[in-house]
Amino acid sequence: MAETSIHRKSSGNRPNRTDKTNPSLPPPLSPRDLISALPDAVIDRIFSFLPLQDVVKTSVLSKRWRPTWTTATDLVFDGEIVARLRSTLDFSSLVDSVLIQCASPTVKRFHITSFEYEKAHRLKFDLWLRFAEGHRVEDLSLRLLLTSETPTLYILPRSLYCWSWLVRLEVWVYCFSLGRTIRLPCLKILVIAISRLSDDILEGIFRGCPVLESLELWGCWGVKNIMIDSTSVKELVLCNLCDSNIQKIWAPHLLLLRISGDWQPHAMLRLSDVSSLVEAKLDFSIRVLTDLPSDEMMCSHMLKETFQKLCGVTTITIGAWCFQVQARYFFTIL
Template sequence: MATHSVHLKSSGDCPNRAQGNRHPPPLSPGDLISALPDAVIHHIFSFLPLKDVVKTSVLSKRWRCTWTSTTHLAFNGVRPRNHDASSFDFPSVIDSVLRQCTSPTVKKFHVTDLQYHEADRPKVDRWLHFAAGRRVEDLCLSLITKMWSMYILPPSLYCWSGLVRLEVSLCSFSLDLTISWPCLKVLSMEYAELSDDFLGRILKGSPVLESLELRQCWRMTNIIIDSTSVKNLLLIGANNCHLEKIWAPHLLSLHVSGMWHHRIFRLDDISSLVKADLVFSIRTFSLRDKGMCYDLLKEFFEKVQGVPIITIGGWCLKVLSLFEMKGVPSPLSKCQNLTLHTPVTQRDLPGIAYMLGSSEFLEKLIIHLNGLHVYKCMLDKEWKDHFNYDEEDFLCTRKGNFQCLAKHLKRVEIIGFKTNSFGSKHLLLLIKFLLGDTLALEKMIIKADLHSRNGQKNHQAAVLSKLLGVSRNVLTYRRASKNAKVIFDYPFKLLSL
């Protein structure tokens, strides 16, 4: 989002451009930019940060006040580098722009990273009143404040009939009000107190809602989604979230991430799911809690065994490694597209093996090497007890369990291959194994992330030299498929081997 480095002056004698798409004034020869229709200009504005929209006033006389009729207003409270805190008055910037706005309708109105204090309430009320009057369809209000001084959303918001997308963060809802959002398709709530009843009224009052995002919200215990329109659900855990159950038989996509304390919820009915992202962690402090969480994770995988697109990472993959080393049976999965977030270490290989063994119909495997943060204290003791094995033989001794290698796996992508990956023993072992035992493999694409230090050519050349060395090594690996190609994709050019 854009930052705003200047206070905007009064519009003065700028003509009112709210009279529709009026014809441009007579042009001087060659002044093509002034010939653009208003509709085209506004379309251009929709792709620009607001501060750049304002800068277009210098392009020509006709453009001097054109910015005042823009239909996309996005304000970001991050202080510009050339301003000190005392001179940057973000609310005044917003007030100045809104005073000069001449468009009768505004499609997009975003205010993000606003340092909110209770004294700012009248201003925020006034901004939302402006947005309602201009029939805003895309509204975002993301604040920075304390939990005990959150902005209380006005009653008018709950019956905003034209809203299509709503995103709020650190705002307080009145849980006893009725919701009427007949056009709302996307709803994102972050750091909000919700209740089962209020969430039910949201779903009832939003008949065309397609996507629901609950980011670190609390007080809910059950998420019951009987709406046939809601297809996507995103959940990010919170310290004080006590969610117990999800029932959503028409849901197509489920994303669960973040830190969940002591426990995770149960999946009751997700029978229509086609995409599941399980990249969460559970922080436990006792053996009893840990055992219960492991049991719930097993239930999770039993529930998603019919899902064709699965993403796994962080704590979940580490626990799957434990399952593999303990001999816990893996439920057969119909997964065809598997994404793993893992740095591929000794403690990750068993989890990768666990998923390969359960995914008989796997066609595409993606490995993001950036991985996800895991609190080591939760698993360290068990790792020490179970992870003493010979990496060289580990995958080979289990390849008979990997039916996908013999039948379906055609494409492997390894993303985020950095300089510290060049000498990774476990990653190179995995690459060698996949090339040597995947009979139907067509492409292995290794996408390198080779950012040079401030553009230093010497460093870039050294990195490329190391990459070429790795590529020559990989080129010598045996390939079970005669059609397999290894492609190193990196920022400088494409190297195909």
């Protein structure tokens, strides 16, 4: 009798695996329900990591997602990707189509990359920048491509110099017009590449950008002296200034200096005052046109003076060319 009692007790407590009404199990959810249940904030976050072309394609995954891409706050157009996709629309037509359908009141990022700019595109480009202005873009990147040996530089509209909400600006193949007052109170990062500048333009930038933290100049020309009296600018990057004639850098509040790429022959770059530097990277090379010892000696003297100015810097990174020139000069004097 005892064995029978025990057997009945265990049988009564055994769960019924065929009982589909077990309240302890959650109801099954289909993948379709999971996608539809995503909140708008999560969808927007996912879209921010995808190329715009892929964002548009996601509209076929869910009916609810079809109009969602039109509210994307990151609009990044890459001409190389569009060319690989072999779209029926050319690059400029694709940009126009997306901007017309954009329903977001504000756009955080607006990037135009690898666009072959010609003079005939000026009016279209003006309209794109008017869109960026109307949507208060915070991160603006405009990378144009050179289409000939005598490229046409796009002159930035005067309204761009007064965008009070702009935080990051990157421009390639542009011309900053003289005599324009620059007032960019929120700009922190500025990247200028393959553009014509001057000492006066740089001075106006530093004066009109009170919170600017980082300045990068890539392949620019027209500047002779970089004078940074701003206390907010902490990083200066100079790259591929083979057509430049920069002679002096005066930046007593600068913390990070990076000089790289090719520089023009007989470059006489001098660090005047960089007393606050904590990190410097010298990874540039000067294309010496002759094999005369005097030319190499001149480069060695310039590097020697540069290293003397950096004697108190905590971290210094030296590239191959700088190291070789200094090494040859050291063994020569021995």
